Amino acid sequence: MSGSPGDEALPGMPSPPPPPPPVVARTPKHNERLPAERNPVASVAVDVSLPHLDRPFDYRVPVQLDEAAVVGARVRVRFAGRMVDGYVLDRTDTTEHEGRLQWLDKVVSSEPVLSPELATLCRTVADRYAGTLADVLRLALPPRHARVEKEPLPDAGPGPVAVPGPDAGSGWAAYPRGPAFLEALAGHRPAHAVWQALPGEDWARRLAEAARATLAADRGAVIVVPDRRDLDRLHAACVEVVGDEHVAALAADLGPAERYRRWLAVSRGRKRLAIGTRAAAFAPVRDPGLLVVWDDGDDSHTEPRAPYPHARDVLIARAHTSGAALLVAGITRTAEAEVLVRSGWAHPVVAERATVREHAPRVTAIGEDDRQLLRDPTARAARVPSVAFEAARAALAAARPVLVQVPRRGYLPAIACAQCREPARCRHCHGPLGIPAGTEDVPAPPTCRWCGRPATNYRCPACASPRLRATAVGAGRTAEELGRAFPQTVVRSSGGGSTILETVDAAPAIVVATPGAEPVADGGYGAALLLDGAALLARPELRAAEETVRRWFAAASLVRPAPDGGRVVVVAESNLPAVQALVRWDPAGHAGAELDARTELGLPPAVRMAALDGEPAALRDLVETAHLPDAADVLGPVELPPGTRLPGAEERTERAERTLVRVPRPVGRDLARALAQAQSIRGARREREPVRILLDPHDPL
DNA sequence: TGGAGTGCCCAA
């Protein structure tokens, strides 16, 4: 039906002309909107991670939202037809955009979560990793929790931190440059340091002391640790040294409300010391005076989401942009930290040799083939060389616990050529071979741990021998065997399938732990046995040596000093550089040698390297599109292990390949820019086949 | 998740 009753033709009257189409009473599309009087333009970072749209977009701010749309606020805007989230980067009164601006649709919250400083940091990180700002913002900003935001602020803002007394921070006196570093913090100087903690050092307390010196100087501090365990330890130390009211512990596993609550406390300036795992590198501490990363060799510091930044590098960038001091700390030193020292950008903070000797345990290396292994039947049963066996027995006799470090389950069991020790690899994909578990009676054939293909008729590619031997024994089995070897002693396990123990008491016990899961022993272990070192060192990764050294030192650091009888036995050939470093307790020396070796081979961090992963055609396209620096060296592509998942390519089972691009460090920035630009061009061309870009990957090989 | 532009189909 059309028209209204009054339109109907009257009987006997000629039909009137058809009525004009009714003027639709157009309800105003939007309630009458006027632009804000001052700064009506909001520059918005939209949450769209397409590389060709990685730039701010301008929106017109209606008066109604003028007050709410503060810089840093979360907003919703219409973008390409749909509503997307975004953040106000800036408010201005002009725009470069030539078309009509869309209205800012909604201010989700006026909480200024993205400060200009944080936005700058995120932009820098995005550029460095050839990623998008949107991706980095997702890493840096926790999801909002509306109820938490409305909670009243904790009533008393933190008062000033008491200036440390003359005795405070004296733990740093064991390091010649330690006190100077703390003075720099107190004096607002942007000192950069690389610290190697002494064996047995209460590192958490030292870091808390450094934080206190910073807070006492009215600056904030950020400390990033690899995992929850270290965070708990650090948190306890910070509460004690700095005071609970200043500390916010940020961890991923808190739950959305608590996570946002603590993050807000930092953002609002209520807490000036943010500690946490990798995402805490972005913690919005105001006016930061100190940034710390502990144990930067732990690969937990690498964010697994695009663009895969490393907490150390985030903090280095932040130190540059904020003028804060930086401390890269650990028991051992990474090759990356060595670069900082060698370039003169950071000062080493290390103890004198004499101090090291007072604190370090006595380290003995013993080759696996050592004849002693075969002579002692008990030791042989436990696959533990007799020197190690004796060290354990002596420690137990002195009523002290013994730590046994066995490689993580994931690496086991590994096998190698029985004749020349070349690690056995799959002939198809070059993945490591292992023996599948659960076949006690009927041994299964060696099988590739990457592609799962059985290796029948294996022959060593180096020496042609068909014989294989296990180079490592699983944690559970080692524990079992040691229990048999020391029947009256308690055997406890930590990690590798068992619950991770935080601490053990001073009573005699054998503690079998996987790397990273070693409990701290009250008073220190009497001895530590580091098993299967050869297997760790023989791993084909770039960081095999660095990683092995890191694990060995971490375990050995829990042992009593040599003057108190502490002993470490490492089962590995004593002429290996990694073993030498442990025997001499020289982590810095090892880092130097490692960096030299990588310089020789043209591997990171001596060079900047990008790993490009993707389906072959897409990879080729990206490399051809990119205006790579002249000095760029393109390697590959090589096939990635089957089953490698590329983000955004869930459906596709195409083989994935990896191309490596390396450049001299000074043009690393150009490499990242060229790759980001190529991604952007591909995006604009609607090339949907993704290529993942990893800059300075933890393991490029 | 909206609006504009494009191209195809079918009725006149």
Added chain:
DNA sequence: TGGGCACTCCAG
């Protein structure tokens, strides 16, 4: 030939 409709593309 042109209007209607479905589909794609753009991105403030």
